[in-house]
Amino acid sequence: MEVLRANCAGACYGVQRALDMALEAVESHERVCSLGPLIHNPQVVSELQEKGLSVIDSLDEGDPEVVLVRSHGVAPEVLQEIDRRGFQLVDATCPHVARAQRAAAELGAAGCCVLVVGEKGHPEVEGLVAYASQTDAKVVVVADPREIPDDLYEPVGVVVQTTQKRSALDAVLQELDARGMQPQVKKTICSATTRRQDSAAQLASTVDAMVVIGGRNSSNTTRLASICTDICPRTFHVEDVAELQPEWFADCGKVGVTAGASTPESHIVKVEEFLRSL
Numbered sequence: 435m436e437v438l439r440a441n442c443a444g445a446c447y448g449v450q451r452a453l454d455m456a457l458e459a460v461e462s463h464e465r466v467c468s469l470g471p472l473i474h475n476p477q478v479v480s481e482l483q484e485k486g487l488s489v490i491d492s493l494d495e496g497d498p499e500v501v502l503v504r505s506h507g508v509a510p511e512v513l514q515e516i517d518r519r520g521f522q523l524v525d526a527t528c529p530h531v532a533r534a535q536r537a538a539a540e541l542g543a544a545g546c547c548v549l550v551v552g553e554k555g556h557p558e559v560e561g562l563v564a565y566a567s568q569t570d571a572k573v574v575v576v577a578d579p580r581e582i583p584d585d586l587y588e589p590v591g592v593v594v595q596t597t598q599k600r601s602a603l604d605a606v607l608q609e610l611d612a613r614g615m616q617p618q619v620k621k622t623i624c625s626a627t628t629r630r631q632d633s634a635a636q637l638a639s640t641v642d643a644m645v646v647i648g649g650r651n652s653s654n655t656t657r658l659a660s661i662c663t664d665i666c667p668r669t670f671h672v673e674d675v676a677e678l679q680p681e682w683f684a685d686c687g688k689v690g691v692t693a694g695a696s697t698p699e700s701h702i703v704k705v706e707e708f709l710r711s712l
Contacts, residue, residue: 436688437709438641442633444702446626446695448528449473452505453482453698455526459500460486463522467498469512470557472526473505474652475696477674493519500524506557507531509564530596530624531558535565537620541591542571546618549582550575551606552595553653559595566593578602579609590617596624597654597695599631599661626695627654634658634692638665641690643683646671647705648694655694662692675704680712 445453452472459466460482467488471479479489490496493515500522503513507527516523527535541548548566552559554575566573576582590610594603600623610617638644644662648655650673659671668686672678683689689709693702 435683435686435709435712437706438637438688438690439702439706440630440633440637440690440692442626442629443692444695444697444699446624448505448530448624448626449696452526452528453478455524456482456487456502457485459502459524463500465497465499466502466524467496467500468502468504469493469508470504470506472502473649473696474655475649475673475694476651477649477701478696478698493521503527504557505531507535507561508557509561510568511564528596530622530626531561534558534562534593534596534620534622537622538562538566538593539568541593541618541620542566542569542573544589544591544618546571546589546591547587548573548591548593549586549606549617550593550595551577551603552598553577556595556653558597562593562595576606579605582606582609586613586615588615590615591620592617593620594622595653596622597627597657598623599657600628630654630658630692630695631661635661635665637690637692638662638669641666641688642686643668643670644690644692645669645678645705645709646692646694647673647701648697649673652694652696655696658692658694662690666690672705674701675708678705678708683709683712
């Protein structure tokens with residue numbers, strides 16, 4: 435059985451940067467706390483906890499010396515509160531997310547009614563809403579055109595969750611065009627996300643089965659799994675090599691492997707080794 439990896443797969447720059455910053459922090463400080471899971475990968479979060487990185491859900495928990503802001507970023511008032519309490523800040527916000535935050539703030543400051551194209555409740559999206567809302571702008575989160583409110587007013591500004599598919603943004607823009615609106619658009623989709631999705635789709639079209647590795651709570655990984663399933667119905671989304679079952683691949687000549695942006699290289703290698711051992 436031939437095992438093929440997508441040309442672009444696994445931990446992106448922002449995630450690797452956050453991991454490196456977390457490891458450096460726990461090596462040099464006693465009490466380091468991540469405000470929420472550092473990344474959306476339960477296995478990696480567990481490994482970091484074993485190295486000394488605690489996870490807290492609010493600044494009222496624990497007794498942190500250092501507070502680590504995760505790759506998804508936080509609302510500006512949270513950063514202010516960390517400073518007010520005198521905690522040392524390690525800001526591991528992905529640079530692409532930080533760019534989207536600035537874009538959201540600019541749209542709000544310009545007086546726009548801000549549409550955030552993304553997943554309601556996702557920590558990155560909550561941060562984008564907070565940045566856009568700093569000047570009391572109206573902010574609406576939409577996943578698709580059906581969620582655009584009827585009372586939308588101009589000027590309209592659009593900002594996008596970094597891990598969204600381009601098709602989601604295009605669908606929203608088409609609806610706004612149909613309403614005769616000309617929005618100011620901040621194209622904040624991360625290029626790494628697009629490359630992973632395109633690479634996974636290309637590979638899925640050439641294999642008998644696909645394995646997608648990454649957290650089930652990871653938006654970009656679940657989107658990869660959805661894209662692959664649409665092309666190759668025999669797609670398996672796993673968080674860990676232990677979930678794989680040999681019988682899934684009994685009659686396969688080629689199996690493709692891809693991984694979300696929160697999946698480290700070591701996890702991908704273990705899956706590939708398992709598949710090649712069959």
